[in-house]
Amino acid sequence: MRKSVIFFISIIFIISIVVVSFFGMQARVDQFKSYITDVTITSFDTTVGPQKTKYLNVNYEGPNTYVTIRYTVLPNKAEQLNKIEFILTNNTYVDENGETQEFAKINNIGILEFYNYIENKRTVTVTLRSTDGSNKRDSVIVVLNKI
């Protein structure tokens, strides 16, 4: 076989793969969707135990104490910020009247606010999770210390 014939057959070989890939491929709905691969809370002081549970110590300075929960999301794209949410648990207590009182809240950019009067040491659990179906999550236990 001449060099030129081998060359042209090789070119047609490559073109055939490219054409089938571009025009013959079955389109998937999520073909171009970029899923979150990892969420990590970076605001923590220590990790405890084999599960590496994260703890963040915060000094309570009175009502309107703010804490910024820092985090990273991978892949690091701007649109990923819409696919995460913060969930706050253990942010209520039962007062002497038997009523449930909420003492902390968190917004969607990770600003945790302790807005109610707290007498005792309290802990809240902040969970950061993805909402695009990739089911990635991370959490930190915020220990509120009264000065």
Add this chain to the structure above:
Amino acid sequence: MRTNKLNTLIKMQIKEKFNLSFFKNKKQALFKVVFSVLGFVSVAVIAYLILFICKFLNLFSILNYIPVNVMAFVLGIMFVINVFSSTIILSRSLYYSQDNQVLITYPVNANSIFISKLVVHYIGELKRTFSFLVPVFFAYGLISGSPIIYYLWMPIMFCLLAVITVLIAGIISIPCSVVIRLLNRFKILKILISVSLLILVGCFAFFAISKIPADINILASWREISIFIRDLLSNFVHIFNFVYIFTIALCGNFEGFKIKLFSKYSLIVPAVMLGIIAILLVLNFALSRPIYLRALSSSFEHNKFKKREKKNKVINSNLSISIYEFKKIFRQTETITNALMIIVIAPIAILALNKIYGAINTRMLGDYLTIAFNILIILLFALSCNIPVSSIYSRDGESFYTNKAIPKKPYQILFARLMFNGLLSFIVLVLTTPIFFYFSKLSVLNKIVIFISLFILSLLHLFWTAEIDFSNLQIQNFHSFGRAGINPNELKSTILAFAISLITFAVTAFFLIKDYENFYLKLLIVSTVILAVRIALFHYKAKVLFKEK
């Protein structure tokens, strides 16, 4: 006087190797020039399209251009291939060409023969360079917006590069000729090495095919593919820096988005090339001078012809012609090597292709395209087996007309020569189509019909090519040494092979997409009818051409 002898030697060999008879005829000369320009333009257009698509897709750079390292890669690969093929051609020409037996009797010294062969090979190498590399780089100049002076500068640099290629090949041909002599002397060694190489190539190919991922999605992984290609080019340029520097001297380099042709390398590189040429010239003469005359004469002198005493057997006259033709072919190493190469490469290529298609999640259009492309590539391999038939009668040279003395009908004499190539096409189809069918979802009946259709199309091309040759015998090209430079019949046969394959591909893709009923059966019927017409024409023309006037 010596220069005159050298000039005469060179002119003689050029006249033998390159058919220059068109100079005597203005019409032929014009046709030759137009054809050459068309060839140049075709290659340049294809290269331009490929580069344009790569630029559009930002394949080689996130910025919208083709970086110089791409052309450095192309040039590096082509240089290695050219040195390799030049070594083989030059080894044969310098030491084993049949015209050596004549040249050695002339009143010239061995050095003159050596120089003349190098010069003639250089002219051939220039021709090859101007038919591929120069049009590709011409296209690169157009797409990069190179200045006008680039189109004068680039061919000059390639002329210098061709000299280096020929001189390197000249040096390597010296040990190469020793190896060829050894292999010719010990045929069993030749067979063992050939079989070992084939097994090695096969194993490597299967290993590479096994690495094809199970899920290929070019669109989704486009970014990773581009990064991989850019890293590969970057590593290549890092390792083979001299190739990159030569390419910068040849094409210039980008400053921002504009290409700057001339830099410090534009002076340094040509100077270094001239130095290298001088060193290689000295090496060529120093190494060949003591051994060339002896190597030249020992390649054909003292040839021992083993005569086997065999009892004559009476066999059927039709069988006799066929056996004779097969024996002739099996004595031609080049023909057998080419045949083995196609038999090994074709199934591996089809396996790789179908493995890749299997990894792509195709929809219905994709399934139809994979069938059409499989048919196209299988046909290309099968029809390329028939291209040597374009000189099957011309190779006899002036002794072709002695075939008239054989007491057989003309078409029987001509037909007997086609059996080997017909059998080769059949073997290629038998090896490739089962691989294609294994990966496809076709019914058993459709598979049988497709196989028969492909075989009929390969026979169609075979008879058509044979007709092209005996209708337009290139006896002048083959008259003395059984080898020709350029054969227009071979070119026609190659174009015909591509045309038949592409038309079959287009028709298959079109009718499959349109969901025509019984398309494969209709393809079989149409190809059978065309084959019948071609065989009838072959038979008729053979009768007419062989008639005594």
